[in-house]
Amino acid sequence: xxxxxxxxxxxxxxxxxxxxxxxxxxxxxxxxxxxxxxxxxxxxxxxxxxxxxxxxxxxxxxxxxxxxxxxxxxxxxxxxxxxxxxxxxxxxxxxxxxxxxxxxxxxxxxxxxxxxxxxxxxxxxxxxxxxxxxxxxxxxxxxxxxxxxxxxxxxxxxxxxxxxxxxxxxxxxxxxxxxxxxxxxxxxxxxxxxxxxxxxxxxxxxxxxxxxxxxxxxxxxxxxxxxxxxxxxxxxxxxxxxxxxxxxxxxxxxxxxxxxxxxxxxxxxxxxxxx
Numbered sequence: 001x002x003x004x005x006x007x008x009x010x011x012x013x014x015x016x017x018x019x020x021x022x023x024x025x026x027x028x029x030x031x032x033x034x035x036x037x038x039x040x041x042x043x044x045x046x047x048x049x050x051x052x053x054x055x056x057x058x059x060x061x062x063x064x065x066x067x068x069x070x071x072x073x074x075x076x077x078x079x080x081x082x083x084x085x086x087x088x089x090x091x092x093x094x095x096x097x098x099x100x101x102x103x104x105x106x107x108x109x110x111x112x113x114x115x116x117x118x119x120x121x122x123x124x125x126x127x128x129x130x131x132x133x134x135x136x137x138x139x140x141x142x143x144x145x146x147x148x149x150x151x152x153x154x155x156x157x158x159x160x161x162x163x164x165x166x167x168x169x170x171x172x173x174x175x176x177x178x179x180x181x182x183x184x185x186x187x188x189x190x191x192x193x194x195x196x197x198x199x200x201x202x203x204x205x206x207x208x209x210x211x212x213x214x215x216x217x218x219x220x221x222x223x224x225x226x227x228x229x230x231x232x233x234x235x236x237x238x239x240x241x242x243x244x245x246x247x248x249x250x251x252x253x254x255x256x257x258x259x260x261x262x263x264x265x266x267x268x269x270x271x272x273x274x275x
Contacts, residue, residue, distance in 0.1 A: 008036040016054030016210040025062025032070035034095035041098035054210030059113040068120025075256040088244035100154035103128035107218040113202035124155040134189040145175040148252030152243040157235040
């Protein structure tokens, strides 16, 4: 197996199967910079451009898949919340939205092996994969409303396509946590597996897919995507505008500050900070 370490994520290759692992376990694989989104988008596109790659598996190192954005920097008006409405909107366009665009435009099959919390942008990341397998310890949350934001990474576009409009609206509006069994019941994931077998099962599934001709898999994915396409670019343009407004709002500031106060009062902030 070939391994390519690189910044936020690492790539591993076993035959036609490529695995992309978010590799900052101490932060629960949180997004805290534009570069992380750009890096992942570049890696996704590179996998798609390689005709020898049959399947891409996405997972997280440690006990989380991806716990979303860094609320500490948001509360300080740093990172994604820094600057004016126009500056935030442009930041979403040039960096954050590169990842859903890359995954959506990818022709090779993708599998999310969700090993733990997938919150906010992490939930969106999992949703943009074609197939989701969950550890029994996985949890999902469209947590944006908790901190006074909207689904900022294309989640409002993809989630209704997975679980239906009514269920998607409920999950977005309530920002409640969905455990692995409920995720299976509502169709958010295909299987729930034991934590110690998740990656192996994801690998076996990837290999069973990769046995088929590459060009057939790519054409089949294009057909499915074309049948459901209703304009991701238009959706993301609206998202960048609305999210920029949300980032500079008092509601977001108050919610982020309240979350930080709650986290600072917990004995194990890491275990309870997956937002």
